[in-house]
Amino acid sequence: xxxxxxxxxxxxxxxxxxxxxxxxxxxxxxxxxxxxxxxxxxxxxxxxxxxxxxxxxxxxxxxxxxxxxxxxxxxxxxxxxxxxxxxxxxxxxxxxxxxxxxxxxxxxxxxxxxxxxxxxxxxxxxxxxxxxxxxxxxxxxxxxxxxxxxxxxxxxxxxxxxxxxxxxxxxxxxxxxxxxxxxxxxxxxxxxxxxxxxxxxxxxxxxxxxxxxxxxxxxxxxxxxxxxxxxxxxxxxxxxxxxxxxxxxxxxxxxxxxxxxxxxxxxxxxxxxxxxxxxxxxxxxxxxxxxxxxxxxx
Numbered sequence: 001x002x003x004x005x006x007x008x009x010x011x012x013x014x015x016x017x018x019x020x021x022x023x024x025x026x027x028x029x030x031x032x033x034x035x036x037x038x039x040x041x042x043x044x045x046x047x048x049x050x051x052x053x054x055x056x057x058x059x060x061x062x063x064x065x066x067x068x069x070x071x072x073x074x075x076x077x078x079x080x081x082x083x084x085x086x087x088x089x090x091x092x093x094x095x096x097x098x099x100x101x102x103x104x105x106x107x108x109x110x111x112x113x114x115x116x117x118x119x120x121x122x123x124x125x126x127x128x129x130x131x132x133x134x135x136x137x138x139x140x141x142x143x144x145x146x147x148x149x150x151x152x153x154x155x156x157x158x159x160x161x162x163x164x165x166x167x168x169x170x171x172x173x174x175x176x177x178x179x180x181x182x183x184x185x186x187x188x189x190x191x192x193x194x195x196x197x198x199x200x201x202x203x204x205x206x207x208x209x210x211x212x213x214x215x216x217x218x219x220x221x222x223x224x225x226x227x228x229x230x231x232x233x234x235x236x237x238x239x240x241x242x243x244x245x246x247x248x249x250x251x252x253x254x255x256x257x258x259x260x261x262x263x264x265x266x267x268x269x270x271x272x273x274x275x276x277x278x279x280x281x282x283x284x285x286x287x288x289x290x291x292x293x294x295x296x297x298x
Contacts, residue, residue, distance in 0.1 A: 001034060006028065007029070008025075008026065008031065009024060009025040010034075024059065024064075028050065030049075031048070031059075033045055033075055033076045033077060037084070042060075043058070044056060044057070044077040045057055045064075046075040053094070054072075055067070055070075056074045056087065056113065070093075071094045073108075074091045076089055078136075081138045085114060085116035086112060086114050088110060088142075089113070090110060090111070090131065091110075092212075093105060104151065107125070107127055108130040108149070109123075110122070110123045111123060123142065124142065127149065129149055130145075131144045131145070135259050138261075139243070141242050143239070143240050143241075143250075143259060144239060145211070145237065145254050147233070148235055208231070208289060210255060215231065230270075231255075231268065231270060232253040232255045234253050237249050237251070238251045238254040238257055238264070250264060251275070254266050255268060258293055258295040259295070262277040263276055263277055265284070266293075267291070270286060271285070272293060
């Protein structure tokens, strides 16, 4: 999928032929988390709307059929193996102020949707945790990323108000200097601020927005020097919940994962690891910050 401010599209790319085909192209089209059923070819995705709501949708020809609705973040749909009409996805309810503005969201739970029966059920929920990017394997075990739920409603406290008051003059000065420095670069090609030199090339991200939460990259890099190089907090755990309800932690500091025949691949940010069926772990790839991955076995 590809989006701009006003136009979006859905494309099919053949890895073997290196050919790209445009499937759908329309205004204000914003979809992600695409998953294609291996047998029927049906395509599900999460569709974002201008209201801030994200729902699960089914792509059919040149149209998109909305499968879920309501004031919520419904994301990361995946087809359940062994079925032709069942989907698993993550969902979090949105909280709004009296004026209708976004004020936060609840914990993220796991839902299953049966398209044939028209039923929606909660598969996994705990008020203390978020359960992200859920997937079922062929044996009926549920895999997902578990992390502590953090209430993100915007609360104004006395301490935060005092901090804003104290740093207000500093922020005003920084804003004015930055504004003047921008125009200096545009018209004279020379910066007003030269302290520290201009040897940096490319972006220098301080934070990464992942699964609805900001991650402090600098803080995580300091921790990574003592561990396996993960840029993801260690409490983001990849867990497996068996059919009998027992839970096992597969890995910690997980940004994304995928399943294939009893095996698992996952990313901790800069690295990708493979976990064999017997539990043996090995590193198979490395990059800068791998936020999402899919396993495509030839």
